[in-house]
Amino acid sequence: MQLEQILKNRRQEKEILLMTHIVLGYPSFEVNRQVIRQMVENGVDCIEMQIPFSEPMADGPVILKANQESIAAGTTIADCLEFGAEMADTYDIPFLFMTYYNIIFKYGEEKFLQQTQDAGLKGLIIPDLPPEMGEDFFRLAEEYRIAPILIFAPTSTDERMAELNHWAKGFIYCVARRGVTGRKSEFGDDFGTYLARCRKATDLPLAVGFGIQDRADVQALKGKTDMAVIGSRTIRLVEEEGPEAVGGFIAGLR
Amino acid sequence: MQLEQILKNRRQEKEILLMTHIVLGYPSFEVNRQVIRQMVENGVDCIEMQIPFSEPMADGPVILKANQESIAAGTTIADCLEFGAEMADTYDIPFLFMTYYNIIFKYGEEKFLQQTQDAGLKGLIIPDLPPEMGEDFFRLAEEYRIAPILIFAPTSTDERMAELNHWAKGFIYCVARRGVTGRKSEFGDDFGTYLARCRKATDLPLAVGFGIQDRADVQALKGKTDMAVIGSRTIRLVEEEGPEAVGGFIAGLR
Amino acid sequence: MKRKGFFGNWGGAFIPEVLHQTFQELEQEYRKAKDDPAFWQEYSALMSNYSCRPTPLTYAGNLSKHFGGAQIYIKREDLNHTGAHKANNVMGQGLLVKRMGKKRVIAETGAGQHGMATATMAAKFGFACTIYMGEVDVRRQRPNVFWMEKMGATVVPVKDGSRTLKDAINEAFRDWVTNLDDTHYVFGTACGPAPFPEMVSWFQSIIGQEASRQIVELHGKLPARIYACVGGGSNAMGIFQGFMHDAVELVGVEAGGHGIASGLHAARLCGTDSSPGVAQGYKTMFLQNSDGQMLETHSVAAGLDYVGVSPILSDLADKKRVRFESATDKEVIAALDLTMRLEGIIPALESSHAFVQAFKEAPGLSPNDAIIINMSGRGDKDIFTIAHAFDDPSWKEFIIARAEEYKK
């Protein structure tokens, strides 16, 4: 089954889905394993695994540091693909890779997609690859049935959203606000208007991310979006309280 | 008697005259007194007493430092005039003041000349007052019977020497070489030619100064000039061996 | 078919979606300015009234005689206000910012020259200003930091990654995606997402426009070769554009650092450690490992110490229109020394790279030939690095004595 359908099916059963994020190899693959296990056991619906890049231009300080430490510890792309395969094989939820375009470009687009498919992953988030920069890549992704997740931003016009929707598969990642990952977002009136515009622009499920911190944030999104994305918050949690703290945190969000 | 005549008379009796130099108030007027006494007692024929100035542009390091320390110790022009009077009153040789023009200009030219005359001094050496800059002053000096000693330099042309001779009184101070006071001079062939030019240019007695250090230098000048000038050498002697050393040094020069 | 924002294989705008609209507007404003002859007039009037354009093309008679080959001319970008060619680009973008009605500018800086120029422009135009600068460069270029702050700019030392230029760029982008409504990112070189490479090159083309006129006036004909150092590539593009369609050989000189073989350098177009990549919003030759992670670079010149290079230059390298060479730190210090002694001119460490290559080649050319060295900036800013490189004992004593005073 493809990503869009998996999420739509899950959405039938839950008021709101949860997607979480980890940085591969940070602090270690072993901790990644423990964290993912707790996430899955506590009902997470989808997990994006970030392959670290030395220049994570769209990420804030927490994820930036995680990227750099993972690389410094020796994480390779091959390690990440292998680990992704292990997770997809172990758990019955959709897994995605998130990374910057250079990682894929340098690895070889087709080879990367082939191995992603072989690993059993469902999609890819590449924040620095707008569709007009990657027409060939988007076509290849379709061939390999890897959903290219596209991003709507509050600054996207209606026309732009329509164009993005044309290329997108799986779901649309709506960033809640301007800025990079990690800072808290406000879900006020402007946000409502923005989300309504997103909804109108696509039939794909909508995920909202950037700065979602706690139960209150998730509650506030219920009924407005299909999926909430928890990013840097769990990385900080692991840093501060260890991997064991993740399960309880996830369980308490919905 | 005026300076020229005094020197010519003395010259009748000696193969070469000696003029010495001190900086007033350095290291103290008391030491000046001791030094001058020894100079006179050992046959010096003329003494130039330098009134210190903060910018002694034509002097080398030894006299420069003496100027500055004298001023720093509080020496005033009034002190110098008074001391000059005391010396002229005490000893029967001609005394001159040597200083830079600003000292006289600032004190008041006429007042300065008047007091110099009253003090019984015979002449003035002002290295930074060429006659064309001081026509009025030279006329006044004549009025007050103070001989303005002018300087010939190796760079002076015959015309220039003639012009200087026109204004000069007392004697001509021939600087032995380019440069400032204090460094040793060589009395070679060029020097001989130069001195011959000086001799031709004036009927006044000739004094040679700048860098005369010892008996050998003085001997070398015999027959070529009327007077040898000992400058920084005695200052250094006093600094190094005390005022008592001056008598023997002077006695040994001729 | 030419893809928009691409030069051959290189360039593009690989940007987060949140910036899409901002780039659309920038592109539009840039096109409008480019099509409006009054804009260039306003720009060049500003540069001649506030800076001192046209900058001279100085005949270096002593160096020419010393090498006994080509006649050496030096294009004097050092005489610009703030001391480098960076002012050209920055003042041009300043005029665009005014047109766009934005109130704040941000910039990255390596050598500090671009930061200085941006802080200066911000003061002149009345914009708020934040400058991102790698922590390593803050240390290398402290005097520039001081002046930027005095000009009212906030200087943020960037402590991530290699703590040099590329990290400052990332950080500036992070600011921009957060504050895009009122803020313009004044990109400092002919890199980054389209339209920056083309736009920065356009503003810098004022160098080549002047030089092509000046060399004919002074030497009677076009030069045989032109030398320019290549950090991001803006001063090189600036002068090269004046001679692109002429029979003039164009030579770009990259930072050879401790030598190409040492791995400690920043040679992207003449070395063997680079490969095609996409980062910092554009596609070019990057110094990266086989996994696509960027490498640490090294140069004695902070302004050349960068992993990427102008996509336009990558294209001109492909097309063999520009030849690329490198100069080591050591060679740079020697060329700087010679230039100071023989001509009384102090090139920036960056610019000195161009001098090195010109000195290597001048003896092999005929005295009828002219060559031009683009002196992108002056070396005053580098005193801490240069005094250090010369191991000057009285400079050290001076610094130690000052420090003692400050410790009291």
Place this chain on the structure above:
Amino acid sequence: MKRKGFFGNWGGAFIPEVLHQTFQELEQEYRKAKDDPAFWQEYSALMSNYSCRPTPLTYAGNLSKHFGGAQIYIKREDLNHTGAHKANNVMGQGLLVKRMGKKRVIAETGAGQHGMATATMAAKFGFACTIYMGEVDVRRQRPNVFWMEKMGATVVPVKDGSRTLKDAINEAFRDWVTNLDDTHYVFGTACGPAPFPEMVSWFQSIIGQEASRQIVELHGKLPARIYACVGGGSNAMGIFQGFMHDAVELVGVEAGGHGIASGLHAARLCGTDSSPGVAQGYKTMFLQNSDGQMLETHSVAAGLDYVGVSPILSDLADKKRVRFESATDKEVIAALDLTMRLEGIIPALESSHAFVQAFKEAPGLSPNDAIIINMSGRGDKDIFTIAHAFDDPSWKEFIIARAEEYKK
């Protein structure tokens, strides 16, 4: 009757006899050059090819608005090669030295700018070069010392007297009387024995020639007032000469130091501590005590910290053609700060004195009036003094950290 080398009561050549002939030759060569139109052409071609003359006259829109009075224009001598107007005089004398066939130049320097300019000229013309600099100034202006040495000059710290500019001048004269056959003394300002005051002013008049043309182009008419700082007086004479016979008020600004009443200043023409005197080869108003001994002077700006002043300015003061004012160290730092923030321009501490007085008077003038501030140099050279004056903590940290490295 006008005495040769005198301006009213002031000037002359009070020099040791050994220099008489040298001055005759210099005077002759200068007259010949002055009467030869080709000489000025060669001079101004050199200044436009090696430096960047004409320097701009920058309209300071933000400062004008801030003060709400006269339109403020800034003559940009800071954009000269080596960063100050001193280059004008030095290059001119360099051409004379070539004509005279001498092979060595010496100079005094206070702020280091004149030394820098002379070392630069010597490198360019291939002369040997020795620079005399008061020990206090060596400490204040260390970066300039470093560059002079790199340019091949020998810098001699002068440890006599007050160890500032006047003592460096005495020491240079001592060198000159020793080496006059092959050596020319490149006097740095419009002081000293004739023909220096006139000759230096002549070379500097290029500033005023340009400015009088430029202000009419930009403002449509002559300015109401012109402000220039006065150390020895060369930059002031340089710009004033362009307006001497016009209805333009000329204002010279001296170093007020800690205040005129404090005695710690260098105000010779607007204070009460000076009187007529003769020193350093010429007659002017000197800061001296009643015995004729020169006083210690003080200014935050090394280049203004001088006991004498141009005899031509003393004469213009007598004639009330130039009005003299003073600016205190404190006022200078405030004006510098404002100028950096509002215009992105960093005047030298010396030049900032002129800014102070202009800022005091601008609000009282009409917006139809223009004023020109002569920005004699750029402030980069003053970083050690300025960072100190602003008591910048990160600068101090930086210096301390550097010192620790050097101590290892």
